[in-house]
Amino acid sequence: MSFRSALLVAGIVLAGLNLRPAIAGVSPLLDEIMTDVGLSPAGAGGISTVMVICLGVFGPLAPLLARRIGLDRTLLAGLLLLALGVVLRVLDGAPVLYVGSAVAATAIAVMNVIMPAIVKQHFPHRLNLLTGVYSSAIVGGAAGASALVIPLENATGHDWRGVSALMAVPALAAALLWLPQVFGRQVLPPQGPRPIRAVLRSRVTWQVTAWMGLQSATFYIMLTWLPKIFLDAGLPAGQAGYLLGLTTLVQVAATLGVPVVAGRRASQVPYVMAAGVLTGLGYLGVLVAPTTVPWLWMIVLGIGQGASFALALLIIALRPADPAAVTALSAVAQSLGYVIAALGPLLFGYLGQVSGGWSVPLAAGLGVVGAQLVTGWFAGRPATLGKANL
Template sequence: MDAKQQIPNSKKILSNKSLLFFIIAIFLFATTLRTPITVVGPIISFIRDGLGISNGLAGFLTTIPLLAFAVVSPFAPRIARKFGMEWTLFYSVILLCVGIILRSIGLTSLLIVGTILIGVAIAFGNVLIPSFFKWKFPLHIGLLTGIYSVSMNISSGFAAGFSYPMATNSGWQVALGFSLVLGIVTLIFWLPILKQPKIALSPASAQAEKKQMWKVPLAWAVAGAMGFQSFLFYCTSTWLPEIFISQGLDAASAGWMVSVMQFSQIPMTFIIPILAEKLVSQRPIVFFFTFCYLIGFAGIFMEWTSLAILWMIFLGFAGGASFGLVLMLFSLRTESAYDAAELSGFAQSVGYFVAAIGPVLFGYVHDLTESWSIPLLLFIAISILLFLTSFMGSNNRTI
């Protein structure tokens, strides 16, 4: 079924209150996809000291979800075909809640198991939500993707900000467990969606089962774009504070710079999906975020630290624009919702594997060279690779 065939159903839905309710449900769902992860970083010392675990294991807590994304993503479309997208997403939130509860009990073994379950649950949302938009509202994919992206960024930013004071006042278990509230509220708002007609396997998606994405060059281009933008996001979030401290900023100011970068992404994550949907070719967006990446990284490489906030704004614009575009490519480069899910699963599997090794590789290069110069050149090199893959993926054709 193509977009034109789905338009009448979309208009019917848009004529009543279900669209508003759907937007609220999606907004809430999106908050569950990042907050369980971003609460960990600021309170990692509380977790380490509270459980008596090593720094290596504590740091691995932020890598486990990324590895889960890489492993689980290819299987999400197949499971959705069996249970339907609505029910699969509903079950994923239940699994997320179970993981949050286990992680917050206060035992090392349950902390690891809970973190794995959280990564598995979030992988389903990451993969299926873009294709869910393509099926439900083919005329409003850009708008819904923008709302979805913004809610993820806002909630993750606030979660990172509130987790430390919450851990200080109420304990790290409470800080880790707070995301459970969002999960429960999401389940409540998702119930009416389950009463709607089930998204069934269509003839087009049945053919998609026979496709092997790893044999399609366009799929690799989208996967490369996903991987390289994820590499840049997780590496900058992890290492930029250390880089700024080495250039003379105090720790508090260095941390604030990363916050500026993250919040600068928000307008781009809303605008870019809407713009990408309207453009025949998305290559102008690729030129825009590549320019922003290169300006931001060049300023940091030259150690013009007095303008650090400007470089962070450029990197925030670039990160938000590249992330927003990649989410849209899953829909724009495919013909059906389940094709989009297949592409999303493949691209995110590749992408999050690259993201998982990124911070480790970046730190290894720094230790090897005993300098931040080569790692910063690595940022620029990855930006160029992101340009090439995004440029190829933005060509007006479909898989």
């Protein structure tokens, strides 16, 4: 591998590492944030809901920016905006908390959409491998954030605001690493008919979108509420945070290996089904026995959710014929999918509040996993979203 290619891979990996800490790092600190800011459980769930809504609403900005300034410059802008949002949300008051979260999530939305296209543009012949590498970086960032925020609080003596502000540092580091790509020649999509309008006419788009939304909903529910569930079950805060870190760490292995294997086959249905079943078993374990071998439930859940996430990114990259169409499909699937997913943490928290426990919301979560399996069967079937059927 040449130095230029190695620098590209390093930039993609570091950018991927920044796509989840701003979201995953909130969950272990949720009790502290609720006390400090004065939020109800539903209001605390609203932090993740605001962020996931922004992931959906602002994703369509990505194709517009990519057409005007190119994919590489769009990624740089996203990293800088992410750093700004992370710093903004730790200022005093609930409104600023929500606004800063929205700014950070808007940046993540844009980067989420363009990352599959960046991989297809720079590494078209290593798509499976690089999809696994950067999706592993994404969940690795989530694992690190969820596992380390409490130890960082203890080690530095900072409260949740100081620790959260530190998440701007890796975003700025990634921006510096990506600068060489920005000063190079920018590859702009063709300025013909907008691909995003074309992909809306394909049934493949809607199949992928429905599955993307449901698998994201099951992921963000657990990302937001898992530590709280374990805390209420009697586990200490540190252990609850480590358990969330464990499930996201297990996702790293799943996301690294699954795309390499699944991408070699025309159909991804067997992998999609297996991932959904494992996710459901993880939910069931937390529902039935949250303090009995919780590490086992987290491993099972991590394999299922990590595989689902990696398969979603792989399918988005595989179905279209070129990077412009990848960006368009990614914008539709991730934007509308995250709008669906945004309801998950909010409704989960509301059900927990009105029922006085976590059994009812976890049972509802199992129902969402069932719907994920149904839509995943359609999304995983062989199809090509190319120029002929756009």
